[in-house]
Amino acid sequence: MTDLHDIAPSIPPEFREVVQGRPPEPELGGDDWLRLLPRWARECADHWGLRADGPVWHGVCAVVIPCHRDGEQVVLKLSWPHEEARQEHLALQYWAGRGAVRLHAADPARWALLLEPLQHDRNLNDLALLDACEVIGGLMRRLDRPASPQFTRLSDAIDRWTTLCRKGSPLVPRRMTEQAASALSSLRDGCDGRLVHQDLHFENVLAGDREPWLAIDPKPVSGEWAFAVAPVLWNRWDEAARAHSLRTHLRLRAGVVAEAAGLDEDRVLAWSFVRLVTNALWEAEEPQPGQPELSRWITAAKAMTD
Template identity: 80%
Template structure:
């Protein structure tokens, strides 16, 4: 494919099937978004003078198209409209390529960004686990900077999560939900103000040309970096299940990241418990909760408390 105006047939089938029939987001339903996607892609191609250069690939919530602009390789990313992606371009603008993928241009009305190319098939899953944790801790240090007022504040999320935990669910142990609610009350002070990548796990760090590793897909908020450690506990799960002592294995991950990032290990532990319990509660609210996911959230949460 060389012409982004022919994009209609290029969306990967598995991604199309994931989007189709999804309920309406604040912007569009899944079917409406797919219908508009070829037009949006063509408009971005015209505005940024792009020529496609290779097959379309995708993450969980976006399509990504390798392109050329004036002979230089670039990447066009168009996200499924959802709240966590709304200010992704602004976070990347603030980081300006220091520890994160470089933003070249953005069109928020189309949920589109033009980015530097990275090696999308090489991430930190390919690196020794503890070395990968150190890399991510180092990226946390590099990405740390004051948050601007546009970003959601972590303290505002606390106001939503405390009632969620107090209401609980028959599918989630009550001692965990009560401990999470109590923990949240003690985390409010000092939890806002830093621009945080809240989904900085192993697959969201890709190999680059100008730097060995760069963060992608930030899902930004105004918070504290201790909040960002939790995804490193539930990813690369197979390695955790093979550990002789799950609790020791997960606590080692947390400790390595906290030391490399220069963050307080106790707060990282507390925030990890909260995120695991709230994940379990949200899963429990689904019409057909995934038992595998629910069991994993609960298992890791217990490892944070025992």
């Protein structure tokens, strides 16, 4: 059983290894955050009256602790401070449990959220692929609403991505980077204004008790939902790699999501291509680019255009 007043021994070693040594993004590096984590957990426990109910589990950037308070089952999520998580609590407040995990309370200073419990061992990887794509499209419809001014705008990133594509890389085909830069110019109009979960993929949808499936871990942006389909293409990649025709396979995924969400499929394909190319360019900028990852981004981007 986890002790919220001394969680340090309960933090999974594999999570420590992922976070240790991370540079600040923008506030705390991984090592500093790991040192602060036990104190923040104690303070959250005292402030919200929490008692741990089970062992710590984790995602990529957060630890999650099952708890209860006054007989109510809740979950305490403590995230490593990084820019993509800064507005997570605001998005969950706007959605108010409609299509997403319900937020009970937030402590932004400690990057802490108090959430409803979900079945963390059941996600959309448990469904057949196209059924899972249809669920994601349906959630996009449910989550869609106007974005308030405090959310980062998708258009603000377009200039950065255009510069990235114009600069290019010897490791990424020039034809692709030029095409992505051109696509970004045409996508600018109408790309802002909706509250979008830009990382809505199979593992970021968990089974719930009050609803069959609920979105978690939003990285919110004021954008358009066509931008958010791309993670559906690059996750469950082993199934894509086995496809007879990668082009047909990925476009079928995109088409099912687009139909379920009511999106323009041409914009879905254009945004997906852009995101795959920029992923390839970011990978190429790494000191030691991962060849399998780079190859995957380039191969998938090519399938969006052939």
